[in-house]
Amino acid sequence: MSPTPESRLPLVDPATVTDPTVRAVYDEIERELGFGIVPNVFRAMGEQPAVLRAAWDLFRATVLQGLLPRTVKEMIGIVVSAANDSQYALTVHLHSLGVQGISDDVLAQLAAGADGAPGLAPSVAAIIAVAHTAARRGPLAVSDADIAHLEAEGVSRSEWAEVIATIDLFRYINGFTDLARVPIDAI
Amino acid sequence: MSMQAGSAADRPPDTSAHTISRTIVAEIATALAATTSLTELVTALRQHLKWLLPVTHVALYLLEDDGPNRRYRAVGAGDDETSHPIDDGLIGWALRHDTALDLPDLQDETRRPSGVTLVNTEQREGSLLILPLRAHGALLGALTIGSTRTDAYSAVDHSLVNLVALQVAAAAHTALLIERERRARALAEEAVRMRDQFLSTISHDLKNPLTTIKGRAQLLRHTLEGIEGPVGERAAAELTRIDHTASRMTRLINELLDVARLRAGQPLALDLHPGDLIELTRRIAAEYTDMGKRHRILVETAAATITGEFDLFRLERVLDNLISNAIKYSPTGGDITLRLREERAEGDDAPGTAILEVEDYGLGVPAADLPHIFERFHRAGNVGGAAGTGLGLAGARQIVEQHGGTITVDSREGSGTTVTVRLPLYTGEGR
Numbered sequence: 001m002s003p004t005p006e007s008r009l010p011l012v013d014p015a016t017v018t019d020p021t022v023r024a025v026y027d028e029i030e031r032e033l034g035f036g037i038v039p040n041v042f043r044a045m046g047e048q049p050a051v052l053r054a055a056w057d058l059f060r061a062t063v064l065q066g067l068l069p070r071t072v073k074e075m076i077g078i079v080v081s082a083a084n085d086s087q088y089a090l091t092v093h094l095h096s097l098g099v100q101g102i103s104d105d106v107l108a109q110l111a112a113g114a115d116g117a118p119g120l121a122p123s124v125a126a127i128i129a130v131a132h133t134a135a136r137r138g139p140l141a142v143s144d145a146d147i148a149h150l151e152a153e154g155v156s157r158s159e160w161a162e163v164i165a166t167i168d169l170f171r172y173i174n175g176f177t178d179l180a181r182v183p184i185d186a187i
Numbered sequence: 188m189s190m191q192a193g194s195a196a197d198r199p200p201d202t203s204a205h206t207i208s209r210t211i212v213a214e215i216a217t218a219l220a221a222t223t224s225l226t227e228l229v230t231a232l233r234q235h236l237k238w239l240l241p242v243t244h245v246a247l248y249l250l251e252d253d254g255p256n257r258r259y260r261a262v263g264a265g266d267d268e269t270s271h272p273i274d275d276g277l278i279g280w281a282l283r284h285d286t287a288l289d290l291p292d293l294q295d296e297t298r299r300p301s302g303v304t305l306v307n308t309e310q311r312e313g314s315l316l317i318l319p320l321r322a323h324g325a326l327l328g329a330l331t332i333g334s335t336r337t338d339a340y341s342a343v344d345h346s347l348v349n350l351v352a353l354q355v356a357a358a359a360h361t362a363l364l365i366e367r368e369r370r371a372r373a374l375a376e377e378a379v380r381m382r383d384q385f386l387s388t389i390s391h392d393l394k395n396p397l398t399t400i401k402g403r404a405q406l407l408r409h410t411l412e413g414i415e416g417p418v419g420e421r422a423a424a425e426l427t428r429i430d431h432t433a434s435r436m437t438r439l440i441n442e443l444l445d446v447a448r449l450r451a452g453q454p455l456a457l458d459l460h461p462g463d464l465i466e467l468t469r470r471i472a473a474e475y476t477d478m479g480k481r482h483r484i485l486v487e488t489a490a491a492t493i494t495g496e497f498d499l500f501r502l503e504r505v506l507d508n509l510i511s512n513a514i515k516y517s518p519t520g521g522d523i524t525l526r527l528r529e530e531r532a533e534g535d536d537a538p539g540t541a542i543l544e545v546e547d548y549g550l551g552v553p554a555a556d557l558p559h560i561f562e563r564f565h566r567a568g569n570v571g572g573a574a575g576t577g578l579g580l581a582g583a584r585q586i587v588e589q590h591g592g593t594i595t596v597d598s599r600e601g602s603g604t605t606v607t608v609r610l611p612l613y614t615g616e617g618r
Contacts, residue, residue: 069214069238071207100210120207123237154237 009180012046014038021049025056032064035187039092041173044182055176062169066162071100072124075110076131076166077173082111083135086174091184123153127163134167208343211238212350219358223365225249228358229263232330239347241339242332244310247359248278249328257282259328267308276306278329281317285326288317289345292337314339318352322360330355386444393440401433431474435507442504442582449582457498457589464493464502464541464610468525471506481520484510488527493541495612501586502610508579509545509606516604517549529612538612546605552598560596 014026026038026046033039045052063073074093081090094107110128120128126149133141150160176182215235222228225247232245246266250273251258259282260270273279280303281288290299294312305311313335320327330352334340340348408426411419445455465488472484506525513523526544552560561584580594587594591611598604 067234069211069235071210071214072238075207097210100213101206102210103206106207121211121237121239122241124207153241154243 007040007044007181007183009044009182010047011040011043011183014043017046019046019049021053022046025049025052028060029056032060035096035185037185037187039185040182041088041177044176044180055172058169059173062162062165067156067159068127068162068166071097071102072127073162073166075124075128076163077170078107078110079128079131080135080167080170081174083132084171084174084178086178088177088182088184089170089173092187095187123150123155126150126153127155130163131167135171139167208239208347211235212347212354215239215351216354219354222358222362225262225359225362225366228355228362229266232355236332236351239351240332240344241334241336243313243335244331244333246331247328247355248282248331249359249363250282250326261308262328269308271306275304276309277303277315278306278309278317278331279303281319281329282326285319285321287319287349288315289340290315290317291340294337313337316340316345316348318348320352320356320359322356327356327359327363382447383444386447390440390443394437397433397437397440401430401437404429404433435474438500438504438507441500445501445504446582449585455501455586455589457501459496459498461494462497462499464495464497464543465490465527466492467497467499467503468506468527468543471503471510472525475510475514482514482517483522484525485522486525486527490527490529493527493529493612495538495541495610497590497610498586502590505583505586505608506543506545508583509608512579512606513545513547513549513604516551517547519549521548523547541608541610541612543608543610544605545608546603548603551600551603552596553600557596557598561594 012022014030017023017026025042029038029042030036042052042056045055063070063077066073074097077089077093078097081088081093090111094111097107098104126146130142130146130150133146147160150163155163215232215238218231218235219228222231229245229247232247236242236245246261247263248259249262251260251270257273258270259273259278260268262268271279273282277288277290277299280300288300291314292298292312293310293315310331310333313333314337315331315333318330318332320330330348332348404426408423408430411423411426413419414422448455465486469486472486475482475484510523510525517523524544524546526542526546528542529539530542531539561580584594587608587610591613593609595607596604597607
C-alpha cells in the first residue's frame with residue numbers, strides 16, 4: 001500500500017458549501033449512500049458541480065439501484081480496484097463489506113485476486129471471474145465463452161449490462177482517485 | 188426444520204463465503220418484504236435466489252383450504268396452476284409430513300421417500316429442496332428450489348434456504364392478506380356498480396309511462412279548454428293536478444339513483460347550468476299549491492331574478508324535500524313561507540349569495556334533536572307517524588354543500604321551523 005499523499009484537488013466541505021447543485025448532491029449522498037458522510041471522492045469533485053452531479057448519478061444508478069445485489073457490485077469494485085492497485089475504492093468498499101459482516105479472509109481472498117471464493121453461488125462466482133479477467137487482462141480478454149458461462153449460470157442480459165457498467169464505474173473511480181490523489185476517508 | 192432423505196452435497200461448507208451469503212440473504216429479505224402480490228413475490232425470488240445458490244427453478248406452492256381433501260397448487264408468475272391432492276407428489280409428501288425434503292438426485296429412487304407418485308409437473312432430475320412454509324403457526328404451503336445438477340446444495344446452502352423460507356413465508360402471508368382485501372374491495376365495487384345500473388334501468392322504465400300520463404293529461408286539458416262552464420274548468424284543474432303530480436313522481440324517480448349514492452355517502456356529479464332560483468321556487472310552490480288545500484305556500488321576494496350556476500334538477504329536489512318536510516310537520520295546516528333574497532358582497536362586480544328560507548309554523552324540532560337533524564337516518568323524537576326514511580335532509584345538505592353552500596336549521600318545539608339555504612352565486616369564473 002502506498003502512503004496517503006496530499007490531495008491534488010481541494011476537498012469541498014459539505015457543511016459550508018453554497019452552490020445549489022453541489023448542496024443538493026451532497027444531501028442525496030448523505031441520505032442514500034448509507035455512510036452518513038460525503039466520501040472524499042465526491043468532495044474532490046465539488047468544484048465542478050456538473051461533473052459531480054453526473055458522477056453521483058452514475059454511481060447511484062449503477063451501485064445503489066438495479067438488479068444485482070449491492071454486495072455483489074461492491075465485490076466487483078474490490079476486484080477491479082485490487083487489479084488496478086487503486087487504494088481509495090479498495091479501502092472504502094472493503095470497509096463497507098466488512099461492516100456488512102463479510103469476514104476478513106474472504107475480503108483478503110477477493111483483494112488478492114483469488115478466482116472467486118469457494119461456496120459463492122455459481123452466478124456470483126462467474127461474475128467475479130469476468131470482473132477479474134476484465135480488470136487484470138483488459139476488457140478485450142473477456143471471451144465469448146466467459147459470456148456463455150454467465151448465461152448458463154442464469155445471469156440475464158440486463159444483469160450482464162449491469163456487470164459491465166459496474167466494472168467501468170470502478171475503472172473510472174480508480175482513475176479519478178489516483179490522478180487526484182483523493183485521500184482515503186477516515187472511516 | 189430438519190432435512191430428510193439424502194445427504195448434504197460434497198461441496199465443503201465454507202464459513203467465509205457464508206458471510207457473503209448472509210449479506211445477500213439480508214438483501215433478498217428486503218426485496219421480498221417490498222412485494223405486495225404472490226406474482227411479485229415469485230418474480231423477486233427468481234430474480235434474487237440465484238445470487239445465493241445454484242438454482243434453475245424456483246416455485247411457490249400454496250395449500251388451498253383446510254378440509255380433509257386438501258389440495259395444493261403453484262401460484263405466481265406463469266406456473267401451471269393446476270391443483271393437486273395433498274396425497275400426490277413430493278411436494279404433497281413434504282406438506283403432509285410438514286417436513287423439509289432434500290433430494291440431491293431425483294433420478295435415484297433410493298434417495299427419496301418411498302411410495303411417492305410424482306406429479307406430472309414435478310422436476311424429474313437434478314437436485315430439489317422442498318421447504319414447508321409456516322406463518323402464524325399455520326402451514327401455508329411450500330417453496331421449492333431446484334437445480335439441474337445433482338448434489339447441488341451444501342450444508343451451508345441448507346441453512347441459507349431455511350432463512351430464506353422464513354422470509355418467503357412472511358411475505359406470502361402478507362401477499363395473501365393483501366390479495367384477499369383486493370378481491371373483497373373489487374366485489375364491493377362490483378356490487379355498487381350493479382346497484383347503480385339496476386336503479387338507472389328501473390328509473391328509466393318507471394319514467395316512460397309517467398311521460399305518457401303527463402302528455403295525455405296536457406293534451407286532454409287543451410281539448411277541454413274549448414268547453415265552457417264549470418265542468419270544463421273543474422276537469423282542467425284536475426288534469427293540471429295530474430300533470431303536476433306526474434312531475435313530482437318523475438323527480439322522486441330521478442332521486443332513486445342519487446339516494447343510493449347519498450346513502451353510501453358518495454359524491455354526486457353535479458350538472459351545472461345557468462338558472463333562476465326564483466323561477467324554480469315559484470314553479471315548485473305552484474305544484475304544491477295545486478296538490479293540497481290545507482297549506483298555503485307563499486313565495487316572498489323583492490328581487491325579479493336570482494341567477495347563478497345550479498344543478499336545477501338537484502336543487503328542485505332540495506326544495507321539494509324542504510317543502511314536503513314543512514307540510515309533513517305542520518299537521519294542522521297553515522302557511523309555509525318561502526323567502527328569497529340576494530346578498531351582495533362588497534363591490535358591485537363581486538358575486539353574491541342567494542338566501543332561501545323555508546319557514547313553517549308546525550311542530551318544530553326538539554332542542555335535543557337539532558344538532559343531529561342533518562345526520563343520515565336520524566329522525567326527531569316527536570315526528571310520530573309522519574312518513575319518511577329520515578334521509579332527505581342529509582341528502583339536501585350534501586347537494587347544497589356540493590354547490591359550495593350551507594344549510595342551517597332554526598327551530599323551537601311547538602312554534603315552527605326555519606331552514607336557511609345559502610348558495611354562492613358564481614358567475615362562471617373562479618369555479
